[in-house]
Amino acid sequence: MAELPETPDKVFPVDPLHQFQIHSIVPVNVGGVDLSFTNSALWMAIAIGLIGLFFVLATGGRQLVPGRLQSVAELMYEIVANMVRDNVGTEGRRYFPFVFTLFMFTLFGNVLGIIPHSFTYTSHIIVTFFMAFVIFIAVTVIGFARHGLGFLRLFFPHGAPLWTSVILVPIELISYLSRPVSLSVRLFANMMAGHIMLKVFAGFVLLMGLAGVVPLAALVGITVLELLVAVLQAYIFTILTCVYLHDAIHLH
Amino acid sequence: MRRIPSPFPTTPLQKAAAVLTVAGGLLSALPSLAQEAGEAAHKGLPQISQTDTFPSQVFWAIVTFALLYVMVARVILPRIAGTMEERQDKIDDDLSRAEKLKGEADQVMADYERGLQTARSEALDLLRKAQEAWQVEADKRNAAEDAKLAERIKADEDRIAKARAEAEGNLKSVAASVAVALTDKLIGVTPPDQQVSKAVDAVVQR
Numbered sequence: 001m002a003e004l005p006e007t008p009d010k011v012f013p014v015d016p017l018h019q020f021q022i023h024s025i026v027p028v029n030v031g032g033v034d035l036s037f038t039n040s041a042l043w044m045a046i047a048i049g050l051i052g053l054f055f056v057l058a059t060g061g062r063q064l065v066p067g068r069l070q071s072v073a074e075l076m077y078e079i080v081a082n083m084v085r086d087n088v089g090t091e092g093r094r095y096f097p098f099v100f101t102l103f104m105f106t107l108f109g110n111v112l113g114i115i116p117h118s119f120t121y122t123s124h125i126i127v128t129f130f131m132a133f134v135i136f137i138a139v140t141v142i143g144f145a146r147h148g149l150g151f152l153r154l155f156f157p158h159g160a161p162l163w164t165s166v167i168l169v170p171i172e173l174i175s176y177l178s179r180p181v182s183l184s185v186r187l188f189a190n191m192m193a194g195h196i197m198l199k200v201f202a203g204f205v206l207l208m209g210l211a212g213v214v215p216l217a218a219l220v221g222i223t224v225l226e227l228l229v230a231v232l233q234a235y236i237f238t239i240l241t242c243v244y245l246h247d248a249i250h251l252h
Numbered sequence: 253m254r255r256i257p258s259p260f261p262t263t264p265l266q267k268a269a270a271v272l273t274v275a276g277g278l279l280s281a282l283p284s285l286a287q288e289a290g291e292a293a294h295k296g297l298p299q300i301s302q303t304d305t306f307p308s309q310v311f312w313a314i315v316t317f318a319l320l321y322v323m324v325a326r327v328i329l330p331r332i333a334g335t336m337e338e339r340q341d342k343i344d345d346d347l348s349r350a351e352k353l354k355g356e357a358d359q360v361m362a363d364y365e366r367g368l369q370t371a372r373s374e375a376l377d378l379l380r381k382a383q384e385a386w387q388v389e390a391d392k393r394n395a396a397e398d399a400k401l402a403e404r405i406k407a408d409e410d411r412i413a414k415a416r417a418e419a420e421g422n423l424k425s426v427a428a429s430v431a432v433a434l435t436d437k438l439i440g441v442t443p444p445d446q447q448v449s450k451a452v453d454a455v456v457q458r
Contacts, residue, residue, distance in 0.1 A: 020298040022305040033307050040305070041312035048320040052328075059331040064339050077332045097325035104324070105317055125299050126306045127313050192299065 013206040016199035020123060020192070040127070043119045047108035076104075080238070087242035091249050102131070103238040110191060110230035114223065123191035125184060132184035135241050143248035154251050183240055190233045194226045427452045
C-alpha cells in the first residue's frame with residue numbers, strides 16, 4: 001500500500017494513483033488486440049466467484065427456516081425484487097435477472113475494492129461507461145420495440161403547449177443522451193475519489209510520525225464511510241437502471 | 253520500516269510544509285505525483301492514460317458479467333425463489349390445515365357440549381320422575397298411617413269415655429252412701445235412697 005520513496009527529493013510518500021494502475025497477469029493477444037488477463041480482470045473473476053460461492057453456500061441448505069447466510073441471500077433477493085417492482089412495475093420481472101446481476105457485480109466490485117491491495121474495477125471509467133452504455137442502448141432498444149416511434153414522446157411531456165417543444169425537446173434529448181455519462185461518471189468518480197482520499201490520508205500517517213494517529217483515526221472513519229459509499233453507489237447505479245427501464249416501458 | 257537518511261521531512265517545520273503542500277495543492281500535485289510514481293509509461297490518471305488496457309477491461313467485464321448472469325439466472329435466482337415459494341406454500345398449507353383442525357375441534361367441542369346438555373336434561377328428568385314417584389308412595393303411606401292412627405285414637409277415646417262414665421257412676425253411689433252415713437250420724441235419720449240419689453244428682457248436675 002504505502003510505497004517508501006526511493007529518492008530523497010520526493011515530498012509525498014504515497015502515490016495515490018498507483019492503486020489504479022492496470023498490469024497484465026496473463027498476456028492474451030487476439031488479432032493484435034491486447035485482451036490480457038489483468039489485475040482488473042482478476043478482481044472481476046474473484047467478485048463473480050465470491051458471488052457464486054456465497055449464493056451456492058447460502059441457498060445450498062434450502063431450509064424452510066432460513067439460517068444466517070440464507071437470510072442474507074433472501075434479503076438481497078428481496079431488495080432487488082422490490083427495486084424492480086417499485087420502479088419498473090410488473091413488466092420489469094423479465095429484467096430481474098439482469099438487474100440482480102448488475103447489482104451484485106457493482107456491489108462486489110465496490111466493496112471488494114476496500115480491501116487493502118485489492119483492485120476496484122468499478123473505479124475505472126471504461127468499465128462503468130461500458131456498463132452504462134450497454135444499459136443505455138438496451139433501454140433505448142426496449143423503448144422502440146415496445147412503442148415504435150411513439151417512444152419519441154418521451155422527449156416531449158404530454159399536455160405541454162406545442163410551442164414549448166422548441167425548448168423542451170432539446171433539453172429532454174440532451175438529458176437522455178447524457179444518461180450513460182452521468183450514470184458511469186457517478187460510480188467511477190465516487191469510487192476513485194474515495195480511494196484517492198484513503199491513500200492521501202495514509203500518506204499523512206507516514207508523513208506526520210507520531211502525530212500520524214490523527215489521520216489514522218480519520219482513515220478508520222473514512223474506510224467506514226467508503227463502505228457506505230460502495231454499497232450506496234451500487235444501489236444508485238442499479239436503481240437508476242430501473243428508472244431508465246421504467247421510462248422505456250411506461251414513457252414517464 | 254527502512255531507515256533512510258531523512259526521506260521524510262523530519263523537523264516540525266518541514267512536516268508542516270509538506271502537509272501544506274499536499275493539502276493545499278492536492279489537485280495540482282496529483283498529476284506530478286503520478287508522474288513520479290515510477291511507471292513512466294503511464295502518466296496522469298491511469299483510468300484515462302492507460303487506453304491500451306480498455307479492450308481487455310471491456311472484454312473481461314463482458315466475460316465475467318455474462319458468466320455471472322448465467323449463474324444468477326440459471327442457479328441463484330431459481331434457488332432462492334424456489335425456497336421462498338416452498339416456504340410460502342408450506343405456510344399456507346400449515347395455515348389451512350390448522351384451520352381445518354380447528355374446525356374439527358370446534359365440531360367435537362360442540363358435539364360434546366350438546367351431549368352434555370342432553371345428558372344433563374335426561375338426568376334432571378329422571379330425578380324429577382323419581383321424586384314424583386317417591387311423593388306418590390309417601391302420600392299413600394302417610395294416608396294409611398293416618399287412618400291407622402285415627403282408628404287407634406278413636407278406640408282409646410272410647411275407652412277413656414267408658415272409664416269416665418264408670419267412674420262417674422261409682423262417684424254417685426259413694427256420694428250417696430257418704431250422705432246417708434253423715435245424716436245418720438248428725439241427725440239420726442236415715443233418708444230414703446230415692447231422696448238421697450236425687451240430691452246427689454242435683455249436686456253433680458251443678
